[in-house]
Amino acid sequence: MKAYLFPGQGSQFVGMGKNLYKNSDFAKKLFRLSEEILGFKMTSIMFEGPMDQLKKTKYTQLAVYIYSVIKAKILMNFNPDMVAGHSLGEFSALAAIDVFSFEDGLILVNERASMMQKICESVHGGMAVVFGLEDHIIEDFCKRDKGIIVPSNYNSPGQLVISGEMAALKRVCFSLKKIGAKILTLPVHGAFHSPIMEPAKKKLKIFVEKFSFKDSKCSIYHNVTSTPIKKCNDIKKNLIEQLTSPVKWKQSIKNMILDGAISFTEVGPGNILQNLMKKISIN
Template sequence: MKAFVFPGQGSQYSGMADDFSIYPEWNYYSELANKTLEIDLISIMNGDENILKITENAQPAIFLASYVAYKFLEKHNKTPDIIAGHSLGEYTAFAVAGVYDFETGIYLVRKRGEYISMAIKPGEGSMAAVLGVSPEEVENLVKNYEGLYVANYNTSSQTVISGLKSSIDKFIADAKKNGIRARELVVSGPFHTPFLEMAKEKMAREVEHIKFKPPKFPIVMNSTAKETSDPEELKHYLLEQISGPVYWYQSVKRMIELGASEFVEVGPKKVLTNMLKREKVKALHFQELGINI
């Protein structure tokens, strides 16, 4: 049983449009992205790293690259039995499963990025990866800091915390004193925390009138680490993960329980592939499948 997984923010890099332009599906979908968003997304993807990493730019950039990669695999009869996406990647998963079309997906991720950026003043929120300790220990540690939450359960030994920048700074300083590895992430805000409740409410208004269709493949959701094919549940949990944690490690375990024996990361970079390999899970990046372009 094969699982396809789609990466989230942090997988973007300057030059990614040039790199993904080798795929036959690129021209059609890149032009459609520019037309839908009314911006020159391709120039942004090849341009200044600091402009690209802005949430409302990075999210549609990763969505576009990941979707093109999937269409390339689909053309070569490489399809999954089950899918999941990490944070932003969940929106890509919905698109490839036919829950909504490409145009709807790229519009939604652009809006998601804009609303996240508006939810808290720049510089007031941040995130950090905590390495080498269990998620349970991290859960106990964050209780000692104001406005700090567990945001991503990535692996058995990598947990991401999120919240007030001042609390992140204090956590990292305290962690160093106690021999715990923690490093701040280059992000524009406190993703997956109650600070983004306003962004969630605005996204709810965006999706309210969009008809979600049953997916072609079961989707394991970030918010529950459970699979669902019900359109209303998909809509509900897609919104929940904006201001709630991503149970990625638990989602991977669930896919394995359901019979997934091979994972393929579909998108730029190898962030998810590397995390899966650290857990001794068989994982490949889609470019390692040996398909000739």
């Protein structure tokens, strides 16, 4: 069975999409349609940068979504048996398999990104990758801290992202280093997939309900549950819950393998998910 994976924030780079724009009339059409809907030159930010602008949440999410969906639409023999998207990547995956249109997905992602950006600007939060410890140890340190700090991305064995208030993040990271963990602080200004995103979740719920979704034609393994879902109402529910719930990525990949996936293709900028895939499949 064929599985396709769609990346999220962190996979962006200046120049992304330029070759697609030059070499495909269909891609060019969708890039131009994106700019008509958004009302600004998204291609300039994607193609030329600067990186400081591209890495802002409100632009990053749009850039990765546009690139990933266009790439899926022009892929030869794109007929997945199952798909999964990492955080924002779920929106890309759903547009690629026509649960909603490219245009509706773009509007949804733009709203989601804007909501998250506002919270990033109002709450001093952050995220860090913890390497080399068992999940339950990291979970326990987060539970014991007095602030808001939670596991947010179960990326692969030995790699778990934590997210929360900056003060709590610093405390927990300091404690984890003392017992041998390696820490990589992520260059983001928000605490994604944590309770800090609750205001955005409430607003997104109202916004999502305005859109028409279709049942999925193939299984989509959602971040929130790590299990296959096809019904449109379940898809909507999980997209909303995802904002404050951890991304169960390694669990999703393991379930896809158990359910018969033998080939995995990453559809998006970079190869972050392929690198995680190697670590997950070995363990």
